[in-house]
Amino acid sequence: MNKFKEELIKGSLKLGIFLTEDMLELFYSHYQIMVEENNKYNLTAITSKLEAAEKHFVDSLLLLKEIEKYSYIFMVDIGSGAGFPGLPLKICRPENINLVLVDAVNKKVNFLKKVIAALKLEKTTAIHARAEEMAVDYREKFDVAVTRAVGELRLIAEYCLPLIKIGGIFIAAKGPNVKEEINNAANSIKTLGGKIIKVREEKLPISNEGRTIVTIEKIKGTPAKYPRRPGIPKKDPL
Numbered sequence: 001m002n003k004f005k006e007e008l009i010k011g012s013l014k015l016g017i018f019l020t021e022d023m024l025e026l027f028y029s030h031y032q033i034m035v036e037e038n039n040k041y042n043l044t045a046i047t048s049k050l051e052a053a054e055k056h057f058v059d060s061l062l063l064l065k066e067i068e069k070y071s072y073i074f075m076v077d078i079g080s081g082a083g084f085p086g087l088p089l090k091i092c093r094p095e096n097i098n099l100v101l102v103d104a105v106n107k108k109v110n111f112l113k114k115v116i117a118a119l120k121l122e123k124t125t126a127i128h129a130r131a132e133e134m135a136v137d138y139r140e141k142f143d144v145a146v147t148r149a150v151g152e153l154r155l156i157a158e159y160c161l162p163l164i165k166i167g168g169i170f171i172a173a174k175g176p177n178v179k180e181e182i183n184n185a186a187n188s189i190k191t192l193g194g195k196i197i198k199v200r201e202e203k204l205p206i207s208n209e210g211r212t213i214v215t216i217e218k219i220k221g222t223p224a225k226y227p228r229r230p231g232i233p234k235k236d237p238l
């Protein structure tokens with residue numbers, strides 16, 4: 001068996017996640033297309049089989065615990081880049097997720113479309129948009145928003161909270177040591193109608209690197225003035 005699949009099996013089993021051969025094949029196809037396209041334009045710095053298996057795919061699956069309780073969700077991945085964490089979650093729970101991947105860079109969106117078509121993923125779309133513009137058509141439409149490596153918590157809260165329904169959740173995949181970042185986001189989260197309901201510290205199962213999964217529930221509607229115009233949330237975070 002190839003090293004990528006071996007590493008993926010090892011890592012996911014340590015998280016208590018069982019992957020079928022069909023899923024492993026889909027993960028591997030996603031990986032192969034990513035490496036191929038990465039030769040033409042920059043998608044990721046992590047390309048070796050072992051590192052990508054853990055730091056992209058297993059890392060994305062860390063969020064599975066947070067969505068396991070739902071039987072069916074409309075989920076958005078904001079700033080999905082090469083498809084993380086949205087695509088691995090979809091591959092792992094194909095029947096339970098209707099997925100929208102969003103990125104501001106068109107090349108990345110074309111890459112995502114290519115992967116969706118190659119893997120024949122149903123109920124999966126990729127949209128070229130800035131997160132701040134998504135609220136025009138998708139305000140309070142999603143059950144769940146996920147995001148990884150797009151910005152600090154107070155910023156991504158403004159990108160994601162307006163898009164989810166009251167009672168829905170926003171799951172931020174973060175690195176280690178995020179206490180201060182969480183404290184700095186208190187005003188933003190409250191203003192946008194959210195409340196932190198869980199902060200789960202994890203270790204990646206092979207490299208032992210620290211990760212934090214922050215879950216925010218939307219408890220009130222987001223005031224209509226948020227999100228602000230593209231670029232403003234980043235320039236002047238709440």
Ligand code: SAM
Nearest residue numbers: 079080081084103104105129130131148149150
């Ligand atoms: N989530 C992926 C991952 O973890 O591998 C990609 C992370 S990459 C560092 C950040 C991505 O967010 C980029 O693809 C970038 O184009 C996208 N991005 C940044 N700001 C954005 C915004 N306001 N709206 C949509 N996408 C954005």
